[in-house]
Amino acid sequence: MIDPHEPIFSVELPESLTLRSVSTYDELERVAAFNGLIHGPEVIGFTANLFAAHPDTRGRDLLYIKNENNEVIASGCLIPWKLHFGEVDLLAGELGIVGTREDYRGRGLNRHLMGAFWQRFADRGCLLSIIQGIPYFYRQYGYEYAHLPLEGGWRLQPDQIPAPITEGYTFRPAVPDDAMLLAALYEAQAGYQDISARRTAGIWRYLLSDLRKPDAMEHETLVVVSPQGDPAGYIRLPKYRFYENLIAVDECSELSFPAGLAVLNELARRALAQGQDGIRFNLPPTSGLLKLAQAYGAASLGGYSWQVRVPDMAALLTHLGPVFSARLAGSPFSGLNRKLSLDLYRQHIEMDFCGGALKSAVFVKHCQDPILRIPPEQAVPLVLGGRTLDEISASYPDASPQHLWKPLIQVLFPKTRAFLATIY
Ligand SMILES: CC(C)(COP(=O)(O)OP(=O)(O)OC[C@H]1O[C@@H](n2cnc3c(N)ncnc32)[C@H](O)[C@@H]1OP(=O)(O)O)[C@@H](O)C(=O)NCCC(=O)NCCS
Incomplete structure (x- = not known):
């Protein structure tokens, strides 16, 4: 919904372009019309409804770029979801309705919008971003197929x-x-x-x-x-x-x-x-x-599958603490007291379990004796349970457990049943 009292996000870009958030119904109509041009007429009503009537959206979630003639030339938005995952709820930001006018493509406008999207994502306290989007394109922004059905x-x-x-x-x-x-x-x-x-x-x-x-x-x-x-x-x-x-x-x-x-x-x-x-x-x-x-x-x-990006895996793992506690409780690792290192190659995470509860998951500089090595993008389907480690390892030989601790990894990261019915 548009809140006229919400602070406007506005940044000047080169070539007299401006990136801003929507703050009035007139702006909303113009962005909706633009989205209709890019994606088809039914997306005009979709955009207008989503930002005029949906209880959870705000104008600050709808971003667009305009030129010196006040024409909308690119847009994208964050659609806020709350996901239920086992014992916890977590906030997700869907990147949605992304488009750049044909004569402005290939000039980095989408990359500018993505910068503003991630700021909004952080302001909202989201832990993961989901996208239904076109194949391949979003890998460059760190999204990976999570094997969550779509x-x-x-x-x-x-x-x-x-x-x-x-x-x-x-x-x-x-x-x-x-x-x-x-x-x-x-x-x-x-x-x-x-x-x-x-x-x-x-x-x-x-x-x-x-x-x-x-x-x-x-x-x-x-x-x-x-x-x-x-x-x-x-x-x-x-x-x-x-x-x-x-x-x-x-x-x-x-x-x-x-x-x-x-x-x-x-x-x-x-x-x-x-x-x-x-x-x-x-x-x-x-x-x-x-x-x-x-x-x-x-x-x-x-x-098809949702594509997901987790910008801060340690924060997500910390948030999922009660999920891990519940999984450990019904397993031979009940009451686990141990620090576990995960080597994501470019990042290292230490999970500290005390009495079967996760005390913390933090990034550390060096990885001591990791129980798992996995490319960072593949940690996404593993943690969300779209794929087991065995399934991931079959395609990514650089995803491998330490032999002794493989049973623990199977307990902490099982396959999940997931389905996201739409919220709009
Ligand atoms: C996809 C789309 C939004 C890209 O917008 P854009 O403003 O041209 O994108 P940018 O110029 O900011 O490019 C961003 C990056 O994507 C790359 N890129 C652009 N088009 C691409 C394509 N079709 N496939 C793969 N990469 C592409 C660019 O090289 C750039 O990467 P770089 O910064 O490393 O060079 C635009 O082509 C579009 O509106 N397409 C039609 C609608 C659509 O498909 N929307 C997505 C629906 S989810």
């Missing part, structure tokens, strides 16, 4: 779906008054994940409110109603999506078997009515609806 999924054809076993399930559009109900259903399914997105009541109201259209993140949210008239779950269907020939479901609460079958039948009906080739399930492996679809023959479409 898009892709599973495909099912309408004719693979058996008829419902219980008649009478209906579907109605969710309204803002459903926020509490959907929040509870969301929490129940997010509980199956080690890493998930936190959704406050404010975010739910944003997702369910009547926003400006078109919006690239527009979803149809449907409440599943049982034959007795009670809420039996919900599904969310994105309007704009990859695989345009398939209707998609990218969020679903846990459902009973009859309700799940009714949902599959409703999706099949919609696919046929809309002349679509099938249904795509972009859901976590823990989802009951996905398991049903797989049982009826859904085929994998593969998947």
Whole structure:
């Protein structure tokens, strides 16, 4: 939301260009129009909604560069997320809606925006940055594929779906008054994940409110109603999506078997009515609806991954202390009293465990007898649990444990179940 009292960020750049944050609705409209030009008309509404109505954004998160004629020529933003990771919550900053006008590309404008992005990231106290972005480009800024699932999924054809076993399930559009109900259903399914997105009541109201259209993140949210008239779950269907020939479901609460079958039948009906080739399930492996679809023959479409950068790995590890304590508690290393060195080649981190609790994780100059050597970017999928050390070592021979302590590394850094349902 735009807060007129928020301090404006403004820096003069060479060639009479100015990099600044958005402080008025007029500026927001101009940046939104620019984003529409670069990314497509549905991104105008997306930008405008995100910064006019989302409870967690501020104008200071939306950065742009203008020329001497006051034209917007580049922009990018930080979208604030709160992630739930095991025992803790942590703040993440998504780098989003990045673009430079074609005639200004290759002049370092995006690099300037990134500098301002990292300042905002630090001001907000974020510990990791996530991006959905284009392949390859963001490696230069230190992002790495974390192997946390993003898009892709599973495909099912309408004719693979058996008829419902219980008649009478209906579907109605969710309204803002459903926020509490959907929040509870969301929490129940997010509980199956080690890493998930936190959704406050404010975010739910944003997702369910009547926003400006078109919006690239527009979803149809449907409440599943049982034959007795009670809420039996919900599904969310994105309007704009990859695989345009398939209707998609990218969020679903846990459902009973009859309700799940009714949902599959409703999706099949919609696919046929809309002349679509099938249904795509972009859901976590823990989802009951996905398991049903797989049982009826859904085929994998593969998947993409979030790219993540962790600018301060010692700070992230410190924050994850309660997660490590919980992992140690159920293991042969319960009560661990030991300093553990991690050699990230260009950085060295010492984790100090006392009675099974992490006292601190700090950068140190020299690494004494490290239990693990790993390239710094590969520490990201390891710590977030997208990949195990064995999987990383298969592609990166310079990622290797000290033989004795490999079992401890397996306890501290297991594979996680992660799925980030969108917060906008
Ligand atoms: C991607 C994009 C934002 C880059 O903006 P830009 O202002 O031209 O980028 P910069 O000039 O600041 O370049 C930043 C760095 O990226 C490099 N770079 C630029 N285009 C690149 C490309 N297509 N692939 C790889 N690297 C590239 C530059 O060489 C520079 O690195 P250097 O400083 O080490 O030389 C711009 O090309 C764009 O708007 N593309 C279309 C929209 C888009 O794809 N947005 C990203 C969606 S997530």
